[in-house]
Amino acid sequence: MREVKLGIAGLGTVAQGVFALIQRNGALIRQRSGVSLRVVRVASRSAKPEIDLQGATFSTAVSDLLQDPEVDVILELMGGQDTALELIRSALAANKPIVTANKAVLTAHGNELTAGQGAHLLRFEASVAGAIPIIQGIGGGLAANRLNSLAGIINGTCNYIFGEMEANQTPFDEVLAEAQRLGYAEADPSFDIDGIDAAHKLTILLALGFTGQYDLSTVFVEGIRHITVADIQFAKELGYRIKHLGIILNSDAGVEARAHCALVPNDALLAHVNGVLNAVQINSDGAGETLFSGPGAGGEATASAVLSDVIALAQQGSQKNAREAAEAVTTAPTLIPMSQVSSANYLRIPTLDRPGVFAQVTQALSEFAISIDAAIQHEASSSQPVVDIVLLTDSVLEETMNAALQRLQSLDIVAADIVRLRVAPAAL
């Protein structure tokens, strides 16, 4: 039996989830893993007397966690960038194990933190998809496989917003306000709805499973602000649901990584992941298709991932850290720029209700050799002088589609901004 004494930075929902899980499941964790957990110190900007610290000492200085010789493992659960980074760096320099849920710090400094001194003492299961053991899944459970593709719903707020827009035809802004009220959205909701949160998580998955390098600039990112209830309904009519996906495809040509809205066929597993749930689907050469699904946020759900790291550290032998493991199976892959990625596309083109409009649209697309797979145009009404032409294109190179979109947008029969969504890759 080994007792592990924890020092926690931060006293928010995840830290409170850690206290709750240890209190409720401490005996179970001991039985299952041989590790006994106790929080001995908490450091946070302000005290919260209403929280039972289970006998831990409280102070407002994060550095106290490093100086207290009793602390075996530090949990960095405060978020933010600078102080968190400094704490992680100092802990590793002092050979003190540290667990973090901080995806922003990992995205920006992962190369340094996972390669230098003490790198094997850093774990970050909670940084991607909350409770889902995706990092241990890639580094452990699927370690014997070459990963062919990964597609994930990795931002619960976006998924919740689309679900509510679909179920109740509620406009985007209203649903976002509700998501913020319910506490799903990031402190700055633009992180969620502009795709930044998903891009951070995808950067971590890309490094771990595919490239060994943390580099946000290699991930193409688009958010969800441009999606309307009309798009969700048209997609449904065509047999799809709209999801915000993180996508990585690994082919002989190289690796492409992108986080954007995608049309997912109704019969795909990811089409049925609803509400704030997250899910990551991985196709690998040995294991085939695997799907990891569960809560992507929340106090106890995230604490579950944090404590799994603590237990792993306590049991750790000579196992490689995640980056070394990724590098060992990856030989400097070529990264495919977004301009060279191919997708089928959904286009909603708001047009004036005039004769010859459809012909002008199809003519413009044919100039770029883009072929149309499906089309919808509903009857115009007298109260609605603008009519949507909705098209599904065949697979087309991104740079060609962008040039065609510019051309379409410049037609004088196009009455407002065209909405363009990529269809999820057929491989998923």
Ligand code: HSE
């Ligand atoms: N804001 C994030 C989401 C939560 O909506 O998924 C945790 O990363």
